[in-house]
Amino acid sequence: MKTLYHIFSILILSIAFIGCSDDDDKNPIEFNPVEGLNLLYEIPAADHLAQIYSEKQSLEVGYNEISIRIKDLGNNQYISNAAPTWVPMMYMESMAHSAPHSGLRNAEENTVYKGYIVFQMASNSTEFWEISLQYNLNGNPVEESVRVSVAEPTNGLKKTQVFMGSDNERYILAYVNPQSPAVAVNDLQSVLHKMETMMSFPKVEHYKITVDPRMPGMGNHSSPNNEDMTYNGTTQMYHGKLSLTMTGYWKINLKLINQNGEVLKGEDVTEANPASSLYFELEF
Amino acid sequence: MKLSINVFPFRGICMGALGVLLCGVSASSLRAQESPADTLKFVELNEVIVISAGKQLDHQKQRKPLSTLDEFLESSLSVNMVKRGAYAWEPTMNDMASERLAVTIDGMQIFGACTDKMDPITSYVDVSNLSEAELGSGQQGAMFGNTIGGGINLKLEKSNFKPIGWSGSLETAFESNNSMRVFGGELNYSDEKIYLNTDVIYRKADNYSAGGDREVEFSQFEKYNFSVNSGYKLAADKSISATLIYDDAKDVGYPALTMDVSLARAVIGAVSFNQDSLFGGLSNWESKLYYNTIKHTMDDTQRPEVPIHMDMPGWSETAGFYTQAHLNKERNHFFFKLDGYYNKSYAEMTMYPENGNEALMFMLTWPDVSTTNVGFYAEDHIPLEKASLKFSTRLAYHSNFVADDFGLNSLKIFYPEMARTNTRFLKSFSAQYHKMLKDFHLNAGISYGERAPSVSEGYGFYLFNSFDNHDYIGDPGLHTESAGEANISLVYKKPTVEIKAATNYFRVFNYIIGIVDPSLSTMTIGADGVKIYTNLEYAQLFNATLSGRYTISNAFKLSGSVSYHRGVDNEGENLPLISPVAYRGALDFYKNQYAASLSVNGAGEQKNFNPSYGEIKTAEYAILSASFGKRFFIAENSLFVKTGIENILDAHYSSYTDWNNIPRMGRNFYLTLSYSIN
Numbered sequence: 001m002k003t004l005y006h007i008f009s010i011l012i013l014s015i016a017f018i019g020c021s022d023d024d025d026k027n028p029i030e031f032n033p034v035e036g037l038n039l040l041y042e043i044p045a046a047d048h049l050a051q052i053y054s055e056k057q058s059l060e061v062g063y064n065e066i067s068i069r070i071k072d073l074g075n076n077q078y079i080s081n082a083a084p085t086w087v088p089m090m091y092m093e094s095m096a097h098s099a100p101h102s103g104l105r106n107a108e109e110n111t112v113y114k115g116y117i118v119f120q121m122a123s124n125s126t127e128f129w130e131i132s133l134q135y136n137l138n139g140n141p142v143e144e145s146v147r148v149s150v151a152e153p154t155n156g157l158k159k160t161q162v163f164m165g166s167d168n169e170r171y172i173l174a175y176v177n178p179q180s181p182a183v184a185v186n187d188l189q190s191v192l193h194k195m196e197t198m199m200s201f202p203k204v205e206h207y208k209i210t211v212d213p214r215m216p217g218m219g220n221h222s223s224p225n226n227e228d229m230t231y232n233g234t235t236q237m238y239h240g241k242l243s244l245t246m247t248g249y250w251k252i253n254l255k256l257i258n259q260n261g262e263v264l265k266g267e268d269v270t271e272a273n274p275a276s277s278l279y280f281e282l283e284f
Numbered sequence: 285m286k287l288s289i290n291v292f293p294f295r296g297i298c299m300g301a302l303g304v305l306l307c308g309v310s311a312s313s314l315r316a317q318e319s320p321a322d323t324l325k326f327v328e329l330n331e332v333i334v335i336s337a338g339k340q341l342d343h344q345k346q347r348k349p350l351s352t353l354d355e356f357l358e359s360s361l362s363v364n365m366v367k368r369g370a371y372a373w374e375p376t377m378n379d380m381a382s383e384r385l386a387v388t389i390d391g392m393q394i395f396g397a398c399t400d401k402m403d404p405i406t407s408y409v410d411v412s413n414l415s416e417a418e419l420g421s422g423q424q425g426a427m428f429g430n431t432i433g434g435g436i437n438l439k440l441e442k443s444n445f446k447p448i449g450w451s452g453s454l455e456t457a458f459e460s461n462n463s464m465r466v467f468g469g470e471l472n473y474s475d476e477k478i479y480l481n482t483d484v485i486y487r488k489a490d491n492y493s494a495g496g497d498r499e500v501e502f503s504q505f506e507k508y509n510f511s512v513n514s515g516y517k518l519a520a521d522k523s524i525s526a527t528l529i530y531d532d533a534k535d536v537g538y539p540a541l542t543m544d545v546s547l548a549r550a551v552i553g554a555v556s557f558n559q560d561s562l563f564g565g566l567s568n569w570e571s572k573l574y575y576n577t578i579k580h581t582m583d584d585t586q587r588p589e590v591p592i593h594m595d596m597p598g599w600s601e602t603a604g605f606y607t608q609a610h611l612n613k614e615r616n617h618f619f620f621k622l623d624g625y626y627n628k629s630y631a632e633m634t635m636y637p638e639n640g641n642e643a644l645m646f647m648l649t650w651p652d653v654s655t656t657n658v659g660f661y662a663e664d665h666i667p668l669e670k671a672s673l674k675f676s677t678r679l680a681y682h683s684n685f686v687a688d689d690f691g692l693n694s695l696k697i698f699y700p701e702m703a704r705t706n707t708r709f710l711k712s713f714s715a716q717y718h719k720m721l722k723d724f725h726l727n728a729g730i731s732y733g734e735r736a737p738s739v740s741e742g743y744g745f746y747l748f749n750s751f752d753n754h755d756y757i758g759d760p761g762l763h764t765e766s767a768g769e770a771n772i773s774l775v776y777k778k779p780t781v782e783i784k785a786a787t788n789y790f791r792v793f794n795y796i797i798g799i800v801d802p803s804l805s806t807m808t809i810g811a812d813g814v815k816i817y818t819n820l821e822y823a824q825l826f827n828a829t830l831s832g833r834y835t836i837s838n839a840f841k842l843s844g845s846v847s848y849h850r851g852v853d854n855e856g857e858n859l860p861l862i863s864p865v866a867y868r869g870a871l872d873f874y875k876n877q878y879a880a881s882l883s884v885n886g887a888g889e890q891k892n893f894n895p896s897y898g899e900i901k902t903a904e905y906a907i908l909s910a911s912f913g914k915r916f917f918i919a920e921n922s923l924f925v926k927t928g929i930e931n932i933l934d935a936h937y938s939s940y941t942d943w944n945n946i947p948r949m950g951r952n953f954y955l956t957l958s959y960s961i962n
Contacts (some may be wrong), residue, residue, distance in 0.1 A: 047724065098695075182690075182693060183646075183647065183690060183693060183694050183697075184693030184694065184696060184697065185693075185696060185697050185700065186906065215645070217637040217638060217639065217642060217645070218592070218635070218807060218809060219591070219806070219809040219810070220805075221805055221806065221807050222805035223697060224697065224698060224803065224804055224805075225697055225698065225700065236862065243696075243697040245644060245647065245694065245697060245745075245746070245807065246416070246633075246635075246645045246646055246647035246807075247644065247645055247647075248635070248637065248643050248644065248645035248646070249637065249642040249643060251640075275946040283642065283643045284641060
């Protein structure tokens with residue numbers, strides 16, 4: 001029986017290999033450093049071009065990973081010494097404010113500068129977001145800016161929380177990963193920023209965010225072996241584990257706890273209290 | 285002629301020592317017949333339930349022909365049936381159920397496709413195509429597979445090249461309580477060169493009513509079964525045969541569960557090759573290749589109130605073989621069997637959220653588990669002076685493999701380090717001794733056996749058990765369960781009187797059972813908690829039976845039995861589904877083609893129950909039944925008429941085997957007509 005099974009497996013495998021062999025004949029595709037990303041905005045200038053890429057089709061409220069490339073039109077090359085910085089700005093009718101964002105780094109690919117922005121709100125006809133970029137081009141500082149449109153996520157799921165903690169500080173917590181949740185133990189990541197001023201949103205380090213996933217549609221079913229999110233100095237994000245026992249709609253109940261063990265936001269889920277005021281929503 | 289015919293009028297079963305008489309129809313009959321001709325030649329604790337005795341039938345002696353296979357099995361002293369409704373009862377032996385038994389159909393391994401045990405494999409055959417059920421208690425059942433509690437083999441009925449020519453029969457039955465209609469027919473041809481047996485049976489039942497005319501909702505069922513058995517002689521000493529069974533049940537209600545079954549379908553096929561002798565003195569060489577596939581679909585759409593609607597289909601596919609032969613030496617009679625199977629079990633659950641905009645909730649409840657088992661069984665029967673010895677062993681390789689990544693990742697939520705493959709080596713040894721002292725027969729034996737966890741125990745993912753109202757999660761790291769067993773029986777036997785006292789004791793190590801993990805959150809809405817299949821250090825099971833029969837006269841026979849059972853875990857807590865004291869008695873009459881019987885069966889109060897498995901104390905009960913039959917001759921053909929009343933006093937009762945204590949059937953009249961054409 002076992003032997004039969006092996007023979008059968010080998011047969012299947014060999015068919016699979018025969019099936020694949022066609023692909024080998026094709027010419028190897030040239031490596032594209034922005035493979036899989038969407039070019040959302042292009043900022044044209046006289047002698048160069050700045051490009052804004054995202055994995056998404058458009059920018060959305062919440063965490064957005066963004067890639068920037070700058071093309072020197074003189075030699076048609078993407079430059080790797082631009083050392084760009086950026087500032088996102090929201091211009092409302094009576095005020096303006098920035099958004100939590102990271103620096104831009106070209107560590108993975110030297111012509112692609114990567115970073116993230118957490119947009120707290122959507123843009124509309126009278127209130128808009130602008131990303132301004134400063135960078136060096138052939139030794140000269142350049143500043144360019146582009147108006148971007150930011151929409152609420154189409155699925156309507158809450159993945160960004162802007163709140164006042166019990167320490168009277170204003171925080172922004174945004175969901176990062178998993179982008180494709182699975183019925184498994186998922187690596188859970190989020191970013192946490194504090195709103196110091198309208199313009200300053202520093203990262204918050206060394207807090208803890210507890211994780212309690214629930215399915216409200218299944219009598220608040222939960223899952224085992226979740227891990228609270230703790231700060232990771234390398235990625236500068238909060239990392240934890242998220243167990244999802246089935247597909248469907250999940251509410252990830254959270255509590256934000258500071259270094260002194262004080263709960264800044266969120267509550268335990270109990271019979272009487274079915275959900276925390278701090279949460280993410282997932283559906284898959 | 286098919287129907288269900290008991291050779292023993294008083295009970296329809298023949299226990300242990302009675303097997304001596306019955307060796308002619310038992311599995312090892314061929315070997316037995318070749319041993320020295322004394323009554324000691326064949327000593328087995330095996331029991332044979334005769335379902336159909338072919339042409340030598342004596343229909344009149346069958347209390348209730350055309351009853352379901354479940355009812356037949358339940359008529360055995362050593363089998364109890366766990367009931368979740370009127371259909372698809374789950375057999376237990378020595379107070380152990382499916383996962384601890386080896387249940388085969390004509391030697392073929394078949395595994396149910398339902399995660400909630402709604403389709404024991406006994407539900408995929410019908411009495412219409414069976415000749416008998418062979419039962420082996422404990423390791424006496426190891427011939428059929430790895431087992432702890434015992435083995436059951438359902439033997440298909442075959443004409444086997446008997447020179448009969450054409451024959452056929454038509455049969456029908458009606459039961460008043462649930463308006464069950466049964467229609468069946470068979471057409472057979474057999475000569476020395478070729479045989480062909482075909483039969484079809486259809487059953488449809490409405491809801492039954494418990495005692496006091498209280499209707500038990502969702503207890504209906506409908507099923508049909510079709511089978512063909514054929515054989516062809518290649519030469520005087522060689523033949524090939526083939527089997528095909530198609531079984532289809534629809535609209536099966538399970539009053540004890542939260543859902544019903546819209547479809548349970550099995551296709552079972554086999555080809556075999558038989559040869560009288562083989563090299564080196566081996567004889568009766570038989571080899572079989574088989575395949576079966578089962579689809580099982582649960583359905584809750586008929587239920588008025590469900591917290592959440594769900595679809596739960598399951599599939600089970602098995603391919604296997606065996607090859608076996610006898611070897612008769614001067615002092616030793618050997619039997620060898622090499623067998624193997626490959627099974628794939630896959631089950632899923634899709635739940636439909638109340639908010640129709642939300643994504644469907646999907647999980648794999650059986651993560652496409654492939655099981656490969658290859659085993660070698662050998663036994664040696666040694667006749668001695670007024671005594672005999674039997675040794676047997678089974679050595680098997682058993683491997684589980686989780687084929688589906690989704691399922692593997694699901695289980696890794698609970699067991700991050702679990703491996704995809706789990707391999708074990710299973711061993712079984714047994715020694716039985718039989719001694720005859722004048723009118724007494726002494727049987728005693730010791731044995732050791734092992735079994736691998738079932739797919740549910742190893743890999744189940746949130747399987748809801750409505751009895752204890754818990755979700756169950758398997759554990760792929762479970763240890764092999766093993767058992768040491770001792771049995772002893774003493775039979776006093778005279779032509780008119782027979783009394784048998786039998787007892788056995790199992791000490792089961794690494795006993796697998798669900799244990800609550802309070803840290804886990806339930807999946808099923810309304811469930812009380814989550815249990816994880818866990819190895820207990822050990823559990824102990826004890827069974828004792830006293831039975832007897834007395835032939836009052838040629839026409840009247842009296843029989844009776846009483847049994848005691850006990851099962852406790854390593855902390856002295858009661859195990860679930862252990863029978864209280866149970867008893868039966870019957871008076872049978874048979875003369876001049878007339879037959880009648882009056883029988884009683886009952887049980888004492890279930891004192892040893894365990895509330896943490898959902899059990900409550902089941903009250904004592906006694907049920908009275910009667911039957912009456914007559915055989916008419918019409919030309920060369922026969923018409924059998926049988927009628928009877930079950931539960932005459934219309935008692936409202938439930939037994940310890942009734943899932944969630946659903947009440948059993950109340951008063952029931954039945955009528956069976958069978959016309960056999962020779």
